[in-house]
Amino acid sequence: MALDRPVEPAVHARQVMKRGTSNQAGMQAAIEDRIGYRFRDRDLLMQALTHISAVPSDKAQTYQRLEFLGDRVLGLAVSDMLFRAFPDAEEGELSRRLAELVRRESCAEVAAAWGVGDHVRLGDGEIAAGARENAAILADICEAIVGAAFVDGGTAAAQGIVERAFRERLHAPRRPLRDAKTALQEWAQGRGLPTPAYTVAHRSGPDHAPHFRIAVAVRGMTPAEGAGTSKRVAEQAAAREFLVREQIWTADGN
Known part of the structure; x- marks a missing residue:
């Protein structure tokens, strides 16, 4: 029986799709290894890695909402760590330590240590502008991942990620605690x-x-x-x- 279209292109397309899916799964697994948490819903992780420039017509699929949530979750988790780690510290010292730990530069360092820069989904213009190394975007990604973990696994999941990422910084601030x-x-x-x-x-x-x-x-x-x-x-x-x-x-x- 004669075929009305060649087989090879269709087979090739399926192979490319399979490789792409495999590569994405491998990337997700690598990030999960670094943050120490396995997502039940990996779509949340992908959303946390998606900048608005990648899908400008659908803000709901970007990291913005997760970053909003993660910012609050991160602050609470770090505050809890500080409260337990420094039982004799006064409110002023705790506030200075908190500000140091959750500032943009600190969150960007954490995201860089997780190796997420190469995997952030960006528009072509942002890629050309070097946005993968942009501290503000990396900081947002850090908070978005914390937010995604909170949605996926609750307080314990988010707290675990924060403790693993910020534990060393807790006792070794990168700059003076006073402004x-x-x-x-x-x-x-x-x-x-x-x-x-x-x-x-x-x-x-x-x-x-x-x-x-x-x-x-x-x-x-x-x-x-x-x-x-x-x-x-x-x-x-x-x-x-x-x-x-x-x-x-x-x-x-x-």
Whole structure:
């Protein structure tokens, strides 16, 4: 009996589809290994990895809602960890530790350690702009995965992911727990000086990965400079440099 279409292309298409499905499953399994949790509904994990640029016509399929939920779940989980780990700490110290642990840069580091950057679903424009290394997107993905785990497995699942990812950071903050800009402003005001002034001394790098050098000036004193990937980070670095240089702070920020 004669066939009205060739067999090979159809067979090839099925093979490609099978390989694609296998590759996706392998990617999901690798991420699950790193976060230490197996999803019952892996569609939630895929949604947590989907940026709005990949499906601009359907926001419900992106990580936005999961990121919203995960942000709250992460804050509660880390607060619980801090409450148990530092029984003698006052509210102010706990708040500073919480802010350090859940800030964008910390969440981006966690997402990078999970190796999710290469697997984020992005639109072509975002890919060309280097969005796989964008700290804001990586931070959102971290929170979205926590949110997805909460939906999939409840509080215990999300708490387990957070504890595994943030345990070491809990006792080893990456920067001083006190806010350097606030500390410098309070120091200046306590001496009757104007509020410290911050100016951009230098900016470099592409738009998706800028680098700033900020100078902070206090009246009558030599300015200090700090660098960072955002103005906010660079301003904090400049304030810290000033405080340490003038021996207002020790090197560990106290």
